[in-house]
Amino acid sequence: MRTLLGRLGLHFDDPADERTFVARFTLDDLSRTRAAMVLGAVIYCAFAAWDWILDPAHWTETLLLRLAVAGAVLLPAAAVLGRPGARRWAEAIYLAYCVVPGCVLSLIYLRLGPGFDHAAAGMIIVILFVSTLLPLRLPALAAFCGVTWLCFLVCESLATYEQAGMRLVNNFEIGMAYALSLYAVSAREYRARQQFRTEQALRQEKERSEAAFSDLREAQAHLVQAEKLAALGQLVAGVAHEINTPIGLSLTTATAAEGDLRQLQQAVEAGRLRRSDLTRGLDRLSEAMRLLFSNLTRAADLVHSFKQVAVDQASEERRTFELRVWLEELMSTLGPLLRRKGHALRIRCEDGIVLDAHPGALAQVISNLALNAIVHGYPEGRTGVLELTASRLGEDRLRIVVADDGVGIPAENLGKVFDPFFTTRRTKGSTGLGLHIVFNLVASTLQGQIEVASEEGRGARFTVDLPLSPDGEEVRQGAEPRGVGSAG
Template sequence: MPDSKLRLPPEAVKKQHSLVWRIILYFALSSITLSVIVGMVLATWNYHRQTEAFQSRLDYIEAGYTESLGSSLWFYDETQIHTQVKGIMNLEDISYVRVTDNLNLDIETGTRPHHQDIKTIELVYKNKPLGNLQVAFDRQAVLTEASQTAIMMIIAQLASLLLLTSLLVFVVHRLITSRIRDMALEVNERIDSNSSEALSIPESAVHDEIDILIHAFNTLSEKMNNELKQKTRAQQQLKQVNSELEDRVEERTQSLQTTIDELNHALKALNKTQGKLIEAEKLSALGGMVAGISHEINTPLGLCITIHSYIDDHYQQLKSGFDSGQITKQDFSDFVAIMDESLGIMDKNLQRAAHLIKSFKQVSEDQTGEHIRDFSVKDYLNEILETLSPKFKKTRHQVHIDCSEHMRMSTYPGAISQVMTNLLMNSLIHGFENKEQGNINILIAEEKGNAVIRYSDDGKGLNEEAKQKIFDPFYTTKRGQGGTGLGMHLVYNIVNQRLQGDITIEKDCGCEGACFRLIIPKKLDVSDS
């Protein structure tokens, strides 16, 4: 066993035998488990062997006693029956015998066991059943014998185990733990002295695993000494490099800070410019709408002025005739007919102008205002189309709206107007470029409290780059031709932020041109807006 007088660190004193005891514990547990298993197997085997022996004796009883017992029952020789029962009881491991006939004979000896352990043999004489012979063996005695045999086997194995364990402790201590302890002592001394010298423990002649470990440690110590020398030289060089690097870092830091300040200033200016461009995009769309509506209103107003001049000319003629007394009934009838026709034309054109002004006023107020209101979706889309009618009158492109008359929304109508106006103008400018006619389909349905808008055209569509970048700011295919690249970026921001919805490109929508899917809450939560 280890020498307790040797000085060891506290941790080593507590665990100096841990390896030995773990080996012994594992060995003992394995041996005990194996012994128990072997004992149980042996007991089971003995029990089955005794059971088979009982079956053999049962066959012997059936062959040797059933005929004579049947004859005794036939002649009702009770003395002979008692003698035969006693003979059966004298057989090994037989604990119970009973003979009964079909009348009232019942001879029983021994302790009656559970009915499942009783074997019944029919007694026959001259092919005539006369009674039964019941036999049972002493199961408890068999179990006791098998258990005692197993226990003796386990005790013998445990004794062997104790002897083998003692030998194992001696061998492990002699060959392993004492040498590991000596290594640990020297390693601790080198740790205390901060030394990397090789171990003084000599290697044995057999060159076992402990010797390999000692050799590896000595090799590692030599390598560490070499690395320590190199590290000392490297630290000296690193110290010099660090000094030079600190000067460079300070210089670069000042330069970087200056650059960061310039970039921050440029970023603020860029954000400010972007905001102005977005506002300009809104005003540009509104300005284009104003120009188109102005031109559209000029037509009915011009007709009204022409009709007014026409009426005035005929009125002056009628007045001159009246003053001179030359007016006739036919002249007055013609003037009344002219007035009816002219007033009808004026009324139709003034109604047209008033309707255009009303649509423009509602849409422009929505675009410049920031108010939530409840509105009919289909009627509002028609008002937006009215404001864009000057653009579509110049082409043969058609807009088809598929929406329920009863569908309503409570949100920012101006935001809806800006989104739809940008989409429609994009189709005209980009989708239908070099195409004289085309169709735009706007399908609106309700789904889980949201308005799902599917906007598509049969224009030239979007290439892969446009599908990836169409919502990016300043991306346009009309660079240098008046395009700012903010239209679809503005649409994306309005849908996602202002309307709290989502807009995506449908890649497999079944149409030739562009296709967008918008999901917008029907009723905007004011607290979240």
């Protein structure tokens, strides 16, 4: 039977799905079903008026039967479904609710004189009520049909018809009513099962999508972090290359100074020190000290600037700083990389601009834009000029423009440059997250906007508009701005 029902789409192979569906199908809109059960009890008793028309002599007996069925079965069944513990037996309660009045109805018609001549109409009313207002599945409805028709046939065999041929007419009408109700209920159940399957599939697909989205977000977070480290790594490489020069010169100078000092010591010990040798040696040592101081100061400045830039990019701290000093400190860490590739850097910044923002986020925005121009704007062997301009935009906003004179961005790619994972150099190691990170930092952390403009062959121009204070508060004129190299 289950195999046949499964082929008809009226049974699930998975027992858990079957139990879930049955519970939901039989308990769907339970308040409406209980109201219909109470209405059915009232109508069942109201048909005593029809009994009075058919046989006034015995209608009180049938009225008592109807009231007994309503009071002992129909109304208690509606009431017991209100208890949570009884809901697991909902379908059995529905079946008892239907079978008892259906079988008693045959006894009522048997008691009435000409009752069975008009029995089909009453049975059809019961069948119609059961098939339309109660959430019975096909097996339960088939059980109802079989039991009530069997009871009808037994009582019919004990009854007499006043009109010939009514036996056949009644059974034909009742049989057709059963057939139509079985079809209607099976169709309703089939549609409900199809909807259940669809919902299950959508739920599973949603769970898979959420899991995949979660994995994607996690992977994206790793890639974003890797992109940050890659950008920082390029800065490290540039600064390390730049520091090598003053450190190397300092080492060479110190070695030469050590040789000159040893010669002076030997001349003193031998008593052959001449005034000219002393003067020349002191001059060489003085020049060596000057070179050492100059080169070591340059190296210390580079390390200090890079240290603060690295700290800013790793920190979410918000603070007040003077933009011009901060930009010069920031771009000093990019200068070595630009010079190593033969590019020139121009910085134009209005004096007196004080910004209350997140320097780490802004540093990463400008660094990523500059590195993006170096990597994508200038093919190998081509050099150019990178311009960084900062100016006020009204009283409370700031505009920063990063422009290059490189190869530019094709028109078909302009609308996609900020999309995650979009890159034209994937085969060369690019992840496509640099400008996506820039867009997110500008829009969320810095509460600004960013736009891109480009003509192929004439460079690209990124315009960043920011509030001087993300909260809309004016920066206090008396506040002491701090540059990148400042403490705190």
